Every structure is written in structure tokens, then in C-alpha cells.
Amino acid sequence: MSRWGRRNVKKAPEVIRTVTEGLKSLYRKKLLPLEQYYGFQDFHSPSLEDADFDNKPMVLVVGQYSTGKTTFIKYLLEQDVPGSRIGPEPTTDCFTAIMHGDVEGIIPGNALIVDANKPFRKLNPFGNTFLNRFQCAQMPNQVLESISIIDTPGILSGAKQRVSRGKPTGKQLKFELEEEDLFADIQNLPRNAALRKLNDLVKRARLVRVHAHIISYLKQEMPSVFRKDNKKKNLIYQLPVIFSKIQLQHHISPGDFPDCAKMQEQLMAHDFTKFKALKPNLMAMLDELLSTDISKLMPLLRQEEIEAGVQPGVQGGAFLGTRAGPFVEGDPFGETMDENGELGEEDEEWVVTKDKPKYDEIFYNLAPNEGKLSGTKAKDWMVSTRLPNSVLGRIWKLSDVDHDGMLDDEEFALASHLIEVKLEGHGLPPELPARLVPPSKRRQKGSDA
Numbered sequence: 001m002s003r004w005g006r007r008n009v010k011k012a013p014e015v016i017r018t019v020t021e022g023l024k025s026l027y028r029k030k031l032l033p034l035e036q037y038y039g040f041q042d043f044h045s046p047s048l049e050d051a052d053f054d055n056k057p058m059v060l061v062v063g064q065y066s067t068g069k070t071t072f073i074k075y076l077l078e079q080d081v082p083g084s085r086i087g088p089e090p091t092t093d094c095f096t097a098i099m100h101g102d103v104e105g106i107i108p109g110n111a112l113i114v115d116a117n118k119p120f121r122k123l124n125p126f127g128n129t130f131l132n133r134f135q136c137a138q139m140p141n142q143v144l145e146s147i148s149i150i151d152t153p154g155i156l157s158g159a160k161q162r163v164s165r166g167k168p169t170g171k172q173l174k175f176e177l178e179e180e181d182l183f184a185d186i187q188n189l190p191r192n193a194a195l196r197k198l199n200d201l202v203k204r205a206r207l208v209r210v211h212a213h214i215i216s217y218l219k220q221e222m223p224s225v226f227r228k229d230n231k232k233k234n235l236i237y238q239l240p241v242i243f244s245k246i247q248l249q250h251h252i253s254p255g256d257f258p259d260c261a262k263m264q265e266q267l268m269a270h271d272f273t274k275f276k277a278l279k280p281n282l283m284a285m286l287d288e289l290l291s292t293d294i295s296k297l298m299p300l301l302r303q304e305e306i307e308a309g310v311q312p313g314v315q316g317g318a319f320l321g322t323r324a325g326p327f328v329e330g331d332p333f334g335e336t337m338d339e340n341g342e343l344g345e346e347d348e349e350w351v352v353t354k355d356k357p358k359y360d361e362i363f364y365n366l367a368p369n370e371g372k373l374s375g376t377k378a379k380d381w382m383v384s385t386r387l388p389n390s391v392l393g394r395i396w397k398l399s400d401v402d403h404d405g406m407l408d409d410e411e412f413a414l415a416s417h418l419i420e421v422k423l424e425g426h427g428l429p430p431e432l433p434a435r436l437v438p439p440s441k442r443r444q445k446g447s448d449a
Contacts, residue, residue, distance in 0.1 A: 019194040019304055022297045023201050024053045030285040030293070031201075034208055037276055038215045043266050044207060044258065046122045053197060055119040057189035058097075058148045065154020073098065073149055075390045076186075078316075081151070082106050082137045094133040096151040101138025109134035142316025146190045187313040194304050202294060206256045209286055213246045214263075216278035228273065236267050316427065351435050352410075352417045359413035372406040378415070385419050391428070395419060398432050401441045410438035 016022040027048055034040070041047055061069045070084050081098055083106050097112075097120070107115075109131035113124045123130065133153075223231055235242070240260050247254060352359075366377050375396075382392050399407060399415035407415060414436060422428060429436075 016297075016300070019198060019297055019301050020053050022300065023197055024050060026289055026293050027053075027201060030289045031205055031208060034212060034282045034286055037279065037282060038208075038212045039275075040208055040211050042270070043211065043263065045204075048204075049116065049119075049121065051117055051119045051121070056100075056144075056146060056148050057193050057196075058150055059186060059189070060150045060152070062152050063154070067154070069154070070151055073151055074388060076149070077139075077141050077143050078388055078391055079139065079141055082139060083135070084137070084151070093153055094135055095153065097134075097136040098144065098149040098151060099136055099138055100141060100144035100148075102140055104139045105137075107136040107138065112136050143314055145316070146314040147186065189314065191305070191313055194301055198294065198297065198301060202290065205286060205290055207258065209283070209290075210246070210252060210256050210258070212278065212283065212286075213250060213252070214242070215275045217242060217246060218267075218272050219275035219277050222272045222275075232267075232272050235272070236264050239264050239267070349435070350437075350439050352413050352438075355417060355420075356410075356413045359416040360409055362416065363409050363412045368409075372404075372408050373412060375405055378407050378412065382415065382419065385423065387419065387422060391422060392419075394428055395422070398428065398436075401432065401438060410440060414438060 016025065032047060035047060061073060063069055070081070074080060074084070077098075081096070082104050083096070097118075099118075109123075110128070112118055112134065113120050113131065115121075118136070120134075120136075123134065218235055221231070221235055222228060243254075243257050243260060246252065247257070362381070363373065366373055366381060368377075378396075379392075382395070383389075385392075387395075395415055395418045398418060399411045401411055401414075417436075418428060434442075
């Protein structure tokens, strides 16, 4: 092929399959060049990396010490976090990013900030003072496939907090953690992630545009030879007026401008003669991004929102079964359907029957009264399984089918079965499936109907 033929070969257009891919492409091609040209990173925030677009939503847990922050995280995950300790005294003395990983372990802060796949490289300027108290706890956990959680050191707040170190009781904590709004907010984070990323990039682009106008204005006003220092001081002093001029001249909203006092302080350390003049082609690319390119991503965003609407959001741990649930192939509670979509005949049998003799032996050794175990006796045995109290509480709710606050032999067998299922690594159902309802309770439900 001749060199003329090669010149006419057109590059295939980039195929954007997700909003995140589109945002990364727009940033690298149209926003990053402008940031680098006008030194945006020296005044505001460092340049974005792929990890900043790809990372999962993060939940930051803050509060006074000994108020149950780590307990709250354990409740959500239904699993101990590597390196965590829970006690009445302050036990969390560092910032811990709890993230999904195939292998359980802890990554120290200085190693964490050099990992390009983690969104923490921008913490490097804080140095060893901070990084020595920063770590990442990785663990295989279904909740962490959708979100990451940041555990923080407790905040000392006044004499009252120093005197009273009591932790909330399990009942108080359970009540607080079962608030539907809290769970709904956290569970919806993955569904809204693309929209938040798009919104954040637009906000950043608007700030970059303002920054470019400010820097180019200061460059334009600087003398070429004499009295540079005096002119610099005068420009910094007049910065509020300059902001107003730029706002009026370029029809920019006041809300897009940075904090004036902070920028005045930052400008003191910069050489204005090294600032760059306004570059029309870079500004044109930015205007195109804001006016055209972002709007082209909206249909893709809407499609992702539709698809997310039928997805379960955060699943696993305390979120198990809050929507359709993860009860798919391999689910110990799943009900077998025949070819017509009807429950098979085997579902009429109680799945606990085959193991009931061994559960009965435990039940009668606990000395039931009139055929039932009190909550106290049952609790003492259940706690010995070493499952978290939050999990045992859910098992109790599922097992106390008649809601009388006690367990008969069938309900105790059911509770024992659910405990074994949980210890084998399976989740718990949001409601008791028909095949798990004890036979005598099925008859009661049938007569009630």
C-alpha cells in the first residue's frame, strides 16, 4: 500500500460499553490535558487514575470510640475483619480500608499506596505519620464484592465520653442496625455508582474550566520585566475582584469557583511568570465535554440504571435476602421445581427429619420444661456455636415459628439445622421456606388459612 493509501486509513471509532469506560476515555482525552497544562493538581486534587473510576462505593464509618463501629461492620459482613479487636476500651487505632480479596490478609499503608489497582495513591503526600496508621484488610466476603468499608479510630469527645465507655447492648445495637433506611441507603450504593461518577467528573470539569481562566488571567496581567513581585502581591490581593470579572466575562456560576482565601494562600508559593496563557483548543475540548460528550453517555446511564433496578444491590452478610437474595444454584434452602414450574413432591418432606434424632438428643439434655426450651436455655447452647449474635438472632426469628419465645423439639431441630447450614458457609433465607416449616406448624398454618 502506498503512503497515500496509508494516510487515508481511518481509525475505527472507540466503542464505549459502560458509563465508566466512557468517563475514563473523556477524562484522559479532554480533561487531563487541561489539568496538566494549567497545573490543576498543584491547587486542587491530583490527576485521576483508572482505579478512581473503577473502585467500588465506600462507606466511611466514623464516631466516638467504644460506640460499636467495628461491631457494626462485623454485623454487616457477618464475619470478623482481619486484625480487628472489639472491647470496651479504644481498640481501633488506625484507619482500615476493608476490601474484597481472594486471600484474607492485611496490607500496610506504605505498600497500599503504590498499588495502582487501589484508589489510595493520592494519600502519599501525607507521609509516614499517616501511613503508619493506615492499612487495608482484604477478605473474601460477598458484601465487599459491591462496596468497601473504611473503619476509623474513635473520636475522643468531651469529659462524658472519657468517663463512660459502655458499649451498646446487643439488643440496642441490633435495633439500630435493622433500620430499613440505613440498609436501603447502603444497598443502593452500587446501583447509583455510575451516576455519582458522572456527576463528580462534571463538577471537576467545571472547576478545571474556572482554574484555567484564573491562571491565564494572572499570566496576562503580569509585567514582562519590572515590578513582578509587587504586581503578584497586588493580583493576589485583588483576587476576589478577579473572580467577579471572570464570572461576568465568561458567564460562569459563582458556585464553580474555588475558595478565594485558600487560593490566595496557595498563589503565594507560585511563580506567575510560569503560568500559561489561555489555549483555545484545550478550552474547546472542555466545552465539548460539558455540552455534548456527557449528554451522549446519558442513554447508556439510563440503560445501566434500568439493569441495576432488577439487580439485588449489595448482597451477603446482613443484606442477605433483602431482595431476591442469592438463593440460586447450590442454595440449601432452594425448592425444587418440576417441568411445569410446580413444587416437586419431595418438597412435602421436612428436610430436617433425617438429622432430627441427633438434635433431639441435645434438646432433651438441655432439660426442656413441658416440652419446650426457654429462651435462656436455648441461647446458652446457641452461643456455644460461636456464630455472631446478629446471625443467631436471625436464626432464632426463623426457628420460633409460633412466636411464643420458646422452642419445642421441632423448632430446636430447625434452629440446629440452620446453625449447621451457616457454619458450612451458606446464607440464611429472608423468610422460612415451605420445606423448612416443621410438620406440626404446617398443619397450624393450614387451619389458620
